[in-house]
Amino acid sequence: MKHLDEYRDAEMARRLAAAIAREARTDRRYRLMEFCGGHTHAIFRYGIEDLLPSNIEMVHGPGCPVCVLPTGRLDMAIRLARREDVILASYGDMLRVPGSKGQSLLKAKADGADIRMVYSTLDAVKLAEANPGREVIFFAIGFETTTPPTALAIEAAARKGLTNFTVFCNHVLTPSAIAAILEAPAIRELEAVEIDGFLGPAHVSVVIGSQPYEFFAEEYRKPVAISGFEPIDIMQSILMLVRQLNEGRAEVENQYIRAVTRDGNLRAKEAVSRVFELRRDFEWRGLGHIPYSALRLKDEFAAFDAERRFDEPYIPTEGIKACECPAILRGAKKPTDCRLFGRACTPETPLGSCMVSSEGACAAYYTYGRMREAAQ
Amino acid sequence: MNVASRSARPASRRLDLAAGRVDLTHGAGGRAMQQLIEEIFRPALDNPFLARGDDQAAFDVSAGRMVMSTDSFVVSPLFFPGGDIGSLAVHGTVNDVAMSGARPLYLSAGFVIEEGFPLAELARIARSMGEAARAAGVAVVTGDTKVVERGKADRLFVNTAGIGVVPAGVEISGDRARPGDAILLSGSMGDHGVAIMAHRAGLEFETTIVSDSAALNGLVADMVAVMTDIHVLRDPTRGGLAATFNEICHQSNVGMRLDEAAIPVKPEVLGACELLGLDPLNVANEGKLIAIVPAEDAARLLAVMRAHPLGRDATVIGEVVADPARFVRMATRIGGERIVDWLAGEQLPRIC
Numbered sequence: 076m077k078h079l080d081e082y083r084d085a086e087m088a089r090r091l092a093a094a095i096a097r098e099a100r101t102d103r104r105y106r107l108m109e110f111c112g113g114h115t116h117a118i119f120r121y122g123i124e125d126l127l128p129s130n131i132e133m134v135h136g137p138g139c140p141v142c143v144l145p146t147g148r149l150d151m152a153i154r155l156a157r158r159e160d161v162i163l164a165s166y167g168d169m170l171r172v173p174g175s176k177g178q179s180l181l182k183a184k185a186d187g188a189d190i191r192m193v194y195s196t197l198d199a200v201k202l203a204e205a206n207p208g209r210e211v212i213f214f215a216i217g218f219e220t221t222t223p224p225t226a227l228a229i230e231a232a233a234r235k236g237l238t239n240f241t242v243f244c245n246h247v248l249t250p251s252a253i254a255a256i257l258e259a260p261a262i263r264e265l266e267a268v269e270i271d272g273f274l275g276p277a278h279v280s281v282v283i284g285s286q287p288y289e290f291f292a293e294e295y296r297k298p299v300a301i302s303g304f305e306p307i308d309i310m311q312s313i314l315m316l317v318r319q320l321n322e323g324r325a326e327v328e329n330q331y332i333r334a335v336t337r338d339g340n341l342r343a344k345e346a347v348s349r350v351f352e353l354r355r356d357f358e359w360r361g362l363g364h365i366p367y368s369a370l371r372l373k374d375e376f377a378a379f380d381a382e383r384r385f386d387e388p389y390i391p392t393e394g395i396k397a398c399e400c401p402a403i404l405r406g407a408k409k410p411t412d413c414r415l416f417g418r419a420c421t422p423e424t425p426l427g428s429c430m431v432s433s434e435g436a437c438a439a440y441y442t443y444g445r446m447r448e449a450a451q
Numbered sequence: 452m453n454v455a456s457r458s459a460r461p462a463s464r465r466l467d468l469a470a471g472r473v474d475l476t477h478g479a480g481g482r483a484m485q486q487l488i489e490e491i492f493r494p495a496l497d498n499p500f501l502a503r504g505d506d507q508a509a510f511d512v513s514a515g516r517m518v519m520s521t522d523s524f525v526v527s528p529l530f531f532p533g534g535d536i537g538s539l540a541v542h543g544t545v546n547d548v549a550m551s552g553a554r555p556l557y558l559s560a561g562f563v564i565e566e567g568f569p570l571a572e573l574a575r576i577a578r579s580m581g582e583a584a585r586a587a588g589v590a591v592v593t594g595d596t597k598v599v600e601r602g603k604a605d606r607l608f609v610n611t612a613g614i615g616v617v618p619a620g621v622e623i624s625g626d627r628a629r630p631g632d633a634i635l636l637s638g639s640m641g642d643h644g645v646a647i648m649a650h651r652a653g654l655e656f657e658t659t660i661v662s663d664s665a666a667l668n669g670l671v672a673d674m675v676a677v678m679t680d681i682h683v684l685r686d687p688t689r690g691g692l693a694a695t696f697n698e699i700c701h702q703s704n705v706g707m708r709l710d711e712a713a714i715p716v717k718p719e720v721l722g723a724c725e726l727l728g729l730d731p732l733n734v735a736n737e738g739k740l741i742a743i744v745p746a747e748d749a750a751r752l753l754a755v756m757r758a759h760p761l762g763r764d765a766t767v768i769g770e771v772v773a774d775p776a777r778f779v780r781m782a783t784r785i786g787g788e789r790i791v792d793w794l795a796g797e798q799l800p801r802i803c
Contacts, residue, residue, distance in 0.1 A: 085712070088785035120730075122787020306785045422795030433728070443789040446778045 084307060091310040092126040099317050105131045107316055108406050109274040110253060112139030112434025113304050119443035121306040131313065134406040135439075137252050137361060138276055140217040141168050141432035142404055145360045146392040148245055149174040152214050154387055155243060156180060156188040162206060164199035165214040167192045172431045175392040196228035203232065203240035212381045216245045220278045222370065223343040226350040229372070229379050241381040244371055247357065249279050250287045251368030255359075256405060257295045270406065272316040274309065275301035277331050284339025288327045296325040303331040350376055358391060360428060361404030400427035403436055410437040411448050417441060466490045471570040478564070478598030491570070492594060495577035496560075496584065500592035508592035510557065513616055520547035521612035527801045529576065529607060532646050533662030534737075536609055537580035539803060542666050542737055543688070544613040545587050549668040550684045550740065552623040552675045553615030558584065561595040561610040568606055576607070587666035589613070615668075620679040627682040628703035632771040633749035635742040637670065637756055638663070638764040639715040640692055644734035644802050645723045660719055665738030670759045674742065677755050683743035689803060691733045693791045695741060696779045706774025709781040709791065713768045733794040735802045743771060 099105060109115055115135045118124060124133060137143050153174050156163035163180070170181045170192065184190040189209075193199050196213060203211035215225045225242060232240040253273065275288055280301045288299045298319035302312035312330040319326060329335055350373060357369030372380040381387075394400065398420070399413035410416050410429065420426040422438055429435035433442075440448075466486060476483035493501055500508040524540045534542075541558065548555040560580065564573065584591050591611075642663040649660055667686060674681060683703075687695040692714070696707055716724075716731045724731050738761060744752055749767055756762030769781075779791040 085785050092786070120783070120789060121785050122783045122789045123785070125787035126785070306783075310785075422792075438795075442792045442795075446776070446780060446788075446790055 087307050088126060088310060091307065091314060095126075095131070095310070095314050095317060096128050098314070098321065099128050099131055100321060101130065103130065104271075105317060105320060106134055106269055106271045107131065107274060107313065108134040108136045108256070108270045108272075109302075109309075110136035110138040110249065111274075111276040111279065112142065112432065112436070113277065114274055114302065114309060115139075115436050115439050116434055117304050117306060117309060119439040122443075123306055123309055126310065127313070131317070134270060135403070135409075135436040136256070136406055137359070137404040138218065138249065138279075139429070139432050139434040139436075140221070140247070141172055142400065142428040142435045143247065143252070143359045143361060144172070144216055144245055144428065145358045146175050146394050147358065147390050149180075150178070150392060151387050151389060152243060153178050153180060153183050153188075155212055155381060155385060156183050156190050157186075158210075158385070160209050162189045162191060162202060162209050162211045163214055164191050164193045164202055164211060166216065168432050169214060169216065171425065172428050173425060196224040197231065200228050200231050200235070200237070200240060203237050204235065207239060209239060211240050213240070213242045214245075215242050218247060218249050218276075218279050219282045219347075222246045222351065223282065223340075223346050226346040229350050229376055230346070232379060233376065238378070241379050241384050242372065243381040244351075246351070246370045247359070248368050248370070249276060249283070250290075251365050252359065252362060253288075253291055255362045255365045255368070257291060257297065259405065270297065271320055272298040272300070274312050274316070275299045275327070277302060277304045277308075277334070280331065280335045280339070282340050282343050284337050285327050285329050285335055286337050286339075292325045292327050298325045299327045301327070301329045301331050301335050303334070360394070361401035395426050398427040400429045400437075403429055410440040413437070417445060417448075466570055468570050468574050473564050473566060473568040473570060473573065473598055475566055475598050475600070478596055484596060487596060491574050491577050492596075495574070495581040496591040496594075497581060498590040498592065500557075500590060501594075506593075508557065510592070515619060516617040517614055518548055518551045518553045518617060519612065519614045520544055521610065522547060523608065523610040524803060525605070525608050525801050526647065526803050527605065528647070528650060529572070531650050531662055532659055533643075534664040535576055535579050536607060537576035537578075538583040539664050539737060540609040540611045541580055541583035541587060541589070541591075542664050543803060544611040545589055545666045545668050546686045546737075546740075548613045548615040549666075549671040550623070550686055551615070551617055552621035552671060552681065552684065553617045554672060555587065555589050555613050555615040555668050557592045558589055558611050558613045559593045559595075560591050562597070563604050563608040563610075564596065564598050565604045565606050566598055566601045573607070583666065587668055618675060618679070621675055621681075623681050623684050625683055625685065625699050625702040628699050628705050628743045628771045629682065629745075630705055630771055630773040631746055632682055632743045633746045633767050634707065634709070634769045634771065635744065635749060635753060635756065636692075636714065636766060636768045637667075637740045637742075637762045638738075639717050639720065640687070640736060640739070641716055641720045641724060641729075641731035641734035643737040644691070645720045645727075645729070645731075647802055648727055648729070649723050660717075660723060663736055663738035665761055667738065667740050667761060670740070670756065670761045673755055673759050674752060678744070678748055678752055680748070681742055681744050681752070684740055686740045687736050689735050690794055691731070691735060692741070693730070693732045693779070694793055696791060697777075697793050699743070700774075700777040700779055703771075704775075704777065706772045706777055707769055707779045708772050709769035709779065711781050711784045713766055715764050715766065732791055737803065746770070
């Protein structure tokens with residue numbers, strides 16, 4: 076694991092910080108959105124903002140799968156889990172997310188619902204094999220990185236002829252979310268968010284490639300730098316964005332060349348397109364309804380679709396009124412703008428999804444950065 | 452052959468330690484339980500207190516302060532690289548007693564066993580417990596065994612309690628950290644938690660990560676011998692270094708400033724943490740301690756720690772500062788700053 080040290084080198088960080096400070100013009104602001112929650116987490120964990128001049132502002136984006144799932148979808152999962160004969164298999168970070176009426180999967184589990192934490196989709200398939208008398212539902216969430224494993228699990232279940240395995244599919248698409256943020260000021264009533272450039276996702280881009288971002292760069296004149304997750308990656312990508320903005324360029328640049336190609340991972344993309352198709356409409360927490368922004372199972376895999384197997388309606392629900400998660404997910408507000416932050420809402424007693432997931436902006440602020448607020 | 456002498460023996464046949472399993476009679480208080488104690492626990496833990504066969508152990512006490520501590524162990528898996536639940540149950544309680552500066556003397560051990568548990572594994576755990584106790588210079592002087600029906604416990608749970616004697620003049624407590632004090636750490640972070648998580652997740656690394664489970668009372672004795680005015684000692688177990696420091700800041704009403712680059716983490720532990728999405732500072736240790744001492748004494752104590760095999764990598768990692776907000780702050784490796792916070796939620800269940 077020597078590899079990691081290169082990307083956490085203090086001397087390299089100092090040199091990049093000096094270059095950014097030298098090249099960033101003092102007569103303008105640079106509002107850069109890191110789309111991905113993994114980047115938000117790294118920015119706070121390594122204190123990267125301490126190394127940036129004050130006119131470079133990092134705006135935290137909606138790239139946290141746990142955060143963008145609307146309360147109504149979580150309520151559906153909780154209702155599914157409470158059914159007799161159902162085992163709900165879920166990634167661990169969903170368990171503490173608050174649903175409506177103070178419900179959560181963890182509380183349902185304490186009440187007796189059979190909810191199992193799994194580390195991989197194939198563990199959920201194994202669970203179905205080991206419990207032939209029970210219905211095993213895999214609670215699938217995430218962006219393009221977690222979609223291929225779900226596709227493979229469904230194909231594996233089909234091959235094994237399992238009749239008790241289904242997927243509650245909540246997979247969503249990154250480009251749709253970016254488009255929603257960029258179009259928000261023009262066509263919606265949401266607060267306008269001025270973004271000068273994007274730090275593109277690392278792992279998502281490994282799958283989808285750099286090509287899908289080219290549209291945003293061209294159409295909206297916003298530079299994109301696809302960035303790795305290590306602190307040196309992020310600093311270097313910020314420098315690339317500063318240079319593009321100074322030179323009036325709006326291109327897709329790839330800092331994460333050690334893993335990202337223009338076309339992405341073809342085999343992963345093929346697996347996804349074999350099993351999934353676009354969903355006509357999906358509600359996102361914070362971004363509202365976005366057409367064709369999520370995936371559903373194709374008709375030929377309908378037998379593995381929990382939404383078709385079980386008759387659970389989607390009931391849209393308002394979150395807690397004072398919770399600013401929606402505006403925070405759009406980049407319109409900072410966690411510290413929320414009056415619940417750090418008072419009623421903490422990682423121990425989360426009221427909003429952004430405080431639960433380690434990729435959420437509120438959790439990152441609270442866990443790593445709240446001394447900044449205290450000092451002000 | 453004399454019939455009377457045969458019936459006086461607790462059981463007619465020896466336990467089948469190769470293929471036998473614990474059944475409900477082993478916890479019922481009858482001959483079977485007596486046999487389990489006679490053939491597994493007494494030889495493994497061998498000492499004159501147990502040999503007397505009473506329901507309690509009697510021993511003389513010295514004048515001065517005594518300390519007492521207890522801990523329950525539910526670790527899964529029971530056997531892991533670098534130890535097992537038996538040695539861990541000894542080390543955990545010995546260390547809790549030793550963190551007061553005390554010399555641990557006696558332990559008790561309680562076993563909750565699930566019906567069907569293999570006798571061979573129970574014997575192996577008892578032997579490991581005995582070896583750990585002898586190595587640490589303590590005796591397991593009293594014990595208890597309960598057997599529960601299959602499904603009512605996961606294989607085996609162990610509780611140990613321990614008592615020890617504090618040398619005169621030693622006053623170590625979590626509320627004694629003072630601004631200006633130096634913070635010393637005895638070695639690398641995260642080994643125990645990652646060894647267990649990696650084993651559980653089926654991850655294999657080029658170098659096998661081994662738990663650091665060890666009794667720290669020898670190291671503490673050396674430290675206390677040269678310096679009675681140690682302010683705080685603590686072993687960063689569950690919740691890791693982060694939880695330990697936040698506890699101390701709350702108890703002492705102070706803040707801390709740490710230097711990330713000074714905190715030793717083995718490369719393979721760091722790599723595993725990346726894969727598992729863990730922060731090494733939140734991960735449990737079972738053979739490391741932190742010491743908080745007046746800054747002027749730090750170098751002297753560090754030399755003593757480094758002279759002991761369990762403190763070879765000891766180093767100064769930060770200082771105590773005045774801070775009403777009681778933040779544990781850390782200068783990051785790349786020159787930024789962040790908080791080191793408690794872990795929220797339950798990331799690592801059943802680590803000890």
